[in-house]
Structure formats: structure tokens, C-alpha cells
Amino acid sequence: MATGRNHRPANRSRGIPEATVARLPLYLRALTALSERSVPTVSSEELAGAAGVNSAKLRKDFSYLGSYGTRGVGYDVEYLVYQISRELGLTQDWPVVIVGIGNLGAALANYGGFASRGFRVAALIDADSSMTGKQVAGMAVQHVDELEAIIDTNGVSIGVITTPGGAAQQVCDRLVAAGVTSILNFAPTVLTVPDGVDVRKVDLSIELQILAFHEQRKAAEELAAEPAAGLAAPGLPAPEPGAARRGQDPDGDLPVVMPA
Amino acid sequence: MATGRNHRPANRSRGIPEATVARLPLYLRALTALSERSVPTVSSEELAGAAGVNSAKLRKDFSYLGSYGTRGVGYDVEYLVYQISRELGLTQDWPVVIVGIGNLGAALANYGGFASRGFRVAALIDADSSMTGKQVAGMAVQHVDELEAIIDTNGVSIGVITTPGGAAQQVCDRLVAAGVTSILNFAPTVLTVPDGVDVRKVDLSIELQILAFHEQRKAAEELAAEPAAGLAAPGLPAPEPGAARRGQDPDGDLPVVMPA
DNA sequence: CACTGTGAAATAGTTCACAGCC
DNA sequence: GGCTGTGAACTATTTCACAGTG
The missing domain is CATH 3.40.50.720 (NAD(P)-binding Rossmann-like Domain)
Structure with a gap:
């Protein structure tokens, strides 16, 4: 980060990336569950699994907060819960x-x-x-x-x-x-x-629409892949450009009512 | 995009960026509202305003779908509604x-x-x-x-x-x-x-936690800015690093109950 | 001549890979 | 020996700025 030496106050300055902030609640929830099961420490690998992210990302995220882990051991669950809560402002009402x-x-x-x-x-x-x-x-x-x-x-x-x-x-x-x-x-x-x-x-409704997009994509890919490959062919089936285009609806009168 | 000439099938091939997909429903909603008011065409600037994004982003997004606009004029509302609906898979049930x-x-x-x-x-x-x-x-x-x-x-x-x-x-x-x-x-x-x-x-609860983070940040910045500047000072108050740190809570017993 | 479409530049975010520490 | 912390490489996304066009 600092161009020269790695003297201390590199991170912790200001400006935790937005993407990281958005994941802190996820970590917090996973940690809270561990805390309730009285798990004392957790590795980045384990915690990442519980939070549904990969461990490199988690470690990078935590590095923006400070050095709260112990090499060779992992993170102290209670301490991390506290630090993240504080960072998110959840220690207040x-x-x-x-x-x-x-x-x-x-x-x-x-x-x-x-x-x-x-x-x-x-x-x-x-x-x-x-x-x-x-x-x-x-x-x-x-x-x-x-x-x-x-x-x-x-x-x-x-x-x-x-x-x-x-x-x-x-x-x-x-x-x-x-x-x-x-x-x-x-x-x-x-x-x-x-x-x-x-x-x-x-x-x-936006979330559903995003799902529909991918759902449609999946359906189109299946169609494109089926004639060539067997059922369980892994990897990208490299669908023809345009394969996703559907049978050209008669004319576009689609459901366009605004929700209340 | 294609390294050489700009011969036709540059975009429209496959792979609309995820970030773009996530915005298509936003555009669709704005367009639907225009459609109901029988507005025939709309510029990227206007539509972007209605959707809450900036116009460069909107034009870039649309460029992944194809060239559906008319230079000097804008976009045909009904046509765009149809194209985006189709892209999102909303022409089916x-x-x-x-x-x-x-x-x-x-x-x-x-x-x-x-x-x-x-x-x-x-x-x-x-x-x-x-x-x-x-x-x-x-x-x-x-x-x-x-x-x-x-x-x-x-x-x-x-x-x-x-x-x-x-x-x-x-x-x-x-x-x-x-x-x-x-x-x-x-x-x-x-x-x-x-x-x-x-x-x-x-x-x-994650959404609220993200808001709380920024809320806390704002409160801290205000504190840091107040002694120096007046009430309505615009621009970034360039808060001291560390200014956001709060008064170190007595000890961390925070609300850590998992929701059901 | 207003407005789109898009390369190119800038910025943000992710992943790699490994040095350093416990 | 295991695991964190983090530069560096890579990928994604946004923004700029302007050529091209109806």
C-alpha cells in the first residue's frame, strides 16, 4: 500500500472498500453462530466457508480492519465479533x-x-x-x-x-x-x-428478474448443448451466438404494469 | 472490443456483465413508467435520471444489448421495453x-x-x-x-x-x-x-447494518469537522485518520443473538 | 447539432502466491 | 507446520471524451 516500507499504519487509516463493508455483516453472522457454539478460534478457511466466500477475500477484508488474527492459529471468535460490531456501529443503539x-x-x-x-x-x-x-x-x-x-x-x-x-x-x-x-x-x-x-x-421484483435472466440463459444453453453432448458434459458448451434468442414473440405485448 | 475492425458482431455475442444485468430491471421500470405516460422516445440523459444512474453507464449498458438507439434522437420507449424484457426473459411466464x-x-x-x-x-x-x-x-x-x-x-x-x-x-x-x-x-x-x-x-438486517456503518461514519466526521468549520461547510472535511474511532466501549457485550 | 455508441483511461474489486510469524 | 497478512497480478466496472450519425 504505502509505496516504500511496510511500516505499521498502512491500513486502518480510512476507507474500507464498500464491497468489504457489505460483507462484514455476513462474517458477523457466521461468527455469532460460532460464538454461540463456544468455538474459541476459527481459521480464515473455516470462517470463509461458513460465510460463503473464499478465504483470500476474507483475509483481505479483515486486513482493512487491522491485524486481528494470529498466524498459525486463526482468529479469536469473540474478539472478532467485537471488532466487526464496532466497525459496523452495532455497539450502539x-x-x-x-x-x-x-x-x-x-x-x-x-x-x-x-x-x-x-x-x-x-x-x-x-x-x-x-x-x-x-x-x-x-x-x-x-x-x-x-x-x-x-x-x-x-x-x-x-x-x-x-x-x-x-x-x-x-x-x-x-x-x-x-x-x-x-x-x-x-x-x-x-x-x-x-x-x-x-x-x-x-x-x-428486481431480484426475481435477475434470476429469470440467468434461468433463461440456462435453458438456452441446455438447448444448444443437448444435440452435441451427452447429459452431464461439464465445461462451457460454447453456445452459438444467437442461440439464446427465442421464437420471436408474435408482438410485444408483455406484462408492463407498474407495481403499486 | 474486437481488436481489429469494428465489423458488426462485436457485442451481442454473449456475456452481458453481471452489473449490467442487475440494472436492466431498473431501466425497465423507468421505461414502463414512460410507456404508461405514452412518451414515445427518451434520451439516455433523461432515462438515466429516472433510473438513478448516470447516462454514460446507461449507454454502455445498452451497448451490450445492441444498438437500439437513434443518434440525435434517443431511444424508442416501446422498443426498448420489449428488448429489455426479452433479454431478461420476461416475455415468458x-x-x-x-x-x-x-x-x-x-x-x-x-x-x-x-x-x-x-x-x-x-x-x-x-x-x-x-x-x-x-x-x-x-x-x-x-x-x-x-x-x-x-x-x-x-x-x-x-x-x-x-x-x-x-x-x-x-x-x-x-x-x-x-x-x-x-x-x-x-x-x-x-x-x-x-x-x-x-x-x-x-x-x-444486512442492509440495515450497512446503513449503520455509514451512519456512524457520518456522525464521526461531523464531530471531526465541527470544531474547525461552520455548520454547512460543503466538500470533504478531510477528517483526521482515526477521528472516526469512538470512545472505546467499556467492554464488548453487544447484542449477538442470531435471528430465528 | 444533439445524442448515441464505444474505445481508452481510470478506478474498484478479486485472486494469487508467498514471506513472515506463532 | 499451519495460517495470517499483503504486495502484485488480474479481472470487472465505471467514467471520460469524442468520433460518427440520423
Whole structure:
């Protein structure tokens, strides 16, 4: 890293790669499972297996955090759990609000994985007055009129949006104006936010579409490979360019309805 | 691309970058919205804005599909909708099964975004006998004993797992054995699958953890910047290395409970 | 003449492979 | 002897910038 010597403070400076950050929760989960089984140490190989990555990547990732392992031995499970938790900011309490208590909002409110990692659902908020006061996951749903007050009182900096697409930007604006600086968006909408506000998007139908792409590809490859090779031919079957093209639909009227 | 001339079949050969595939659904959604408003053509700049990417990236992405634009004009909305849909395999019908009809499974069953893009929920499956026959999203929940028969009868190749983590691998194995080759996994578990099976993972708590990381970072930067600059100082405040380190928690007992 | 399509440059991320340490 | 930590090589992705074209 530093061009010259490998004097100490090479890493740990600043700027953990985004790809690494995205994997830290994975490692944390695997480590937590080991911790519960009272496993004292783990090698990069073992941990990588449990987290579903390869060991070189894992070691590289950890090298951005510091030198937390012991050569010849591996990593101390408890110590790593602590270090990663701290790096991710999970040693503090994060109050979150969920806006939009439909099916998905309710599912999230009930989701154990939130509460178990320092995230506390501070409020459930919905615009529908008939929802107000209803109990969901043991909490009373509050009306969206209260949004600003709730954010303020609870010091909320993370908001989860599970409204229909049409309401998402509006809700987002209010959250941001009230002081929220991180948003997890489940609505099928591109949110516009000022600089300094983070948005992460989870889109269920996008994930399926990506799967469909690969699924189609697989089907096409099978067709291309079958005439030439047997059933279990390994390696790339080098499909003809254009083999994936399907029978040219009569005319393109496809399902193009926007989800709510 | 081809080293020599730019004779035709440079792109369109095979291998659309994964990153591009992941964005196609985004473009498709933006285009669908334009289509509904009967907008005939769109420039890369406009479409990129609507999809939340920059225009160079969008043009590069489209160049992998082919030359579907018109210089000086832009892209024909309907034509692009069709081409992207075809590329993603959405011109055909994809029956999917959802296994694990808890809160999240029910939310997905009700989610409009699935049905609207060629995905058809063929069955809802749960291991709990007391769920069997219950109506969810207008369908009767079926018992997991029927899993293989359902997959087979409906020609299902995509499965969605919304079970608790402990059941996920087992369900996954059965899905794969029954012929499913693409899995969308919502359970907090790393699934092991044979070659040729695709798994995509959606993990709600991971997304929050990533947000928390950045949130913490922001808080630290603010602290570092405040003594020096005013409230609204733009640009990078060039925080001191190490500034992000927090007050060293007393000792690491953190919330380390695994979600179900 | 506005806007696409794309090489080439820049940046980010992954994997290799091995020196160094316990 | 086993296993980490990390430069260096490689691969993927993004961005630039501009030639080409309807």
C-alpha cells in the first residue's frame, strides 16, 4: 500500500472498500453462530466457508480492519465479533422508524433480525387513519402526522420506507427534513435525496428478474448443448451466438404494469 | 472490443456483465413508467435520471444489448421495453413457489410487483399443518409434503425461501432435488447448492447494518469537522485518520443473538 | 447539432502466491 | 507446520471524451 516500507499504519487509516463493508455483516453472522457454539478460534478457511466466500477475500477484508488474527492459529471468535460490531456501529443503539405498515411493513416490524443487532423499532407509522392505534408486533401504529415529532423525540436517524411507490418520495422528503440521514427503501421508486443522505434500496421484483435472466440463459444453453453432448458434459458448451434468442414473440405485448 | 475492425458482431455475442444485468430491471421500470405516460422516445440523459444512474453507464449498458438507439434522437420507449424484457426473459411466464408462509412470505404473496412482470405465484407452501388450506393472497396454503408434486406439475424453476433460517437448507435441498434451479433466499442462512443452481440472497438486517456503518461514519466526521468549520461547510472535511474511532466501549457485550 | 455508441483511461474489486510469524 | 497478512497480478466496472450519425 504505502509505496516504500511496510511500516505499521498502512491500513486502518480510512476507507474500507464498500464491497468489504457489505460483507462484514455476513462474517458477523457466521461468527455469532460460532460464538454461540463456544468455538474459541476459527481459521480464515473455516470462517470463509461458513460465510460463503473464499478465504483470500476474507483475509483481505479483515486486513482493512487491522491485524486481528494470529498466524498459525486463526482468529479469536469473540474478539472478532467485537471488532466487526464496532466497525459496523452495532455497539450502539439505532432507533429506526418503519413508515408504511402494510404487509411488508408488518413483516419487518415482526422480523427478529432487526432487534437482535442493535436496531430498535422506535415507531410504526402509517398514513391511513384507520390503522392508527392498531397493534402490530406489539406496538401501536402512529399516524404520519406525528412523523416529525417521533423522529425528533427518539433521535431517529434511520428510516425504513415500505409505503406504496407513489408515497415514497414524499415520505422520504419528510424523513430527511426531520433529520433522518439513512433510508432503507422497499418501495419501487428511485428516491431523490440531498447529499449526505444514504439510501439503500431493496427491490423484490428486481431480484426475481435477475434470476429469470440467468434461468433463461440456462435453458438456452441446455438447448444448444443437448444435440452435441451427452447429459452431464461439464465445461462451457460454447453456445452459438444467437442461440439464446427465442421464437420471436408474435408482438410485444408483455406484462408492463407498474407495481403499486 | 474486437481488436481489429469494428465489423458488426462485436457485442451481442454473449456475456452481458453481471452489473449490467442487475440494472436492466431498473431501466425497465423507468421505461414502463414512460410507456404508461405514452412518451414515445427518451434520451439516455433523461432515462438515466429516472433510473438513478448516470447516462454514460446507461449507454454502455445498452451497448451490450445492441444498438437500439437513434443518434440525435434517443431511444424508442416501446422498443426498448420489449428488448429489455426479452433479454431478461420476461416475455415468458415464470411460475414460482414461495416456501414459508410467515409474515414475510405472506407479504411477498401479496406483493404486486411479482405478478406484474411475468412471475406467477404457483403455490404457497408451509411446513406447519395448521396453515394448510388457509387462504393467503387468494390462494390456499399447501403442505410442504406436496412440494415435489407442486414443482413437477407446475414446471416451477424458481423458488422463494422465506422460512426460518434453520429450515432453509433443507427446503433448498428439496427444491433443488425437485428441479428448481433458481432460488431467492430471504432466510439468514448461507445456502449450499450444486453447480448450475443460482441463489440470490436478500437480507434485511444486512442492509440495515450497512446503513449503520455509514451512519456512524457520518456522525464521526461531523464531530471531526465541527470544531474547525461552520455548520454547512460543503466538500470533504478531510477528517483526521482515526477521528472516526469512538470512545472505546467499556467492554464488548453487544447484542449477538442470531435471528430465528 | 444533439445524442448515441464505444474505445481508452481510470478506478474498484478479486485472486494469487508467498514471506513472515506463532 | 499451519495460517495470517499483503504486495502484485488480474479481472470487472465505471467514467471520460469524442468520433460518427440520423
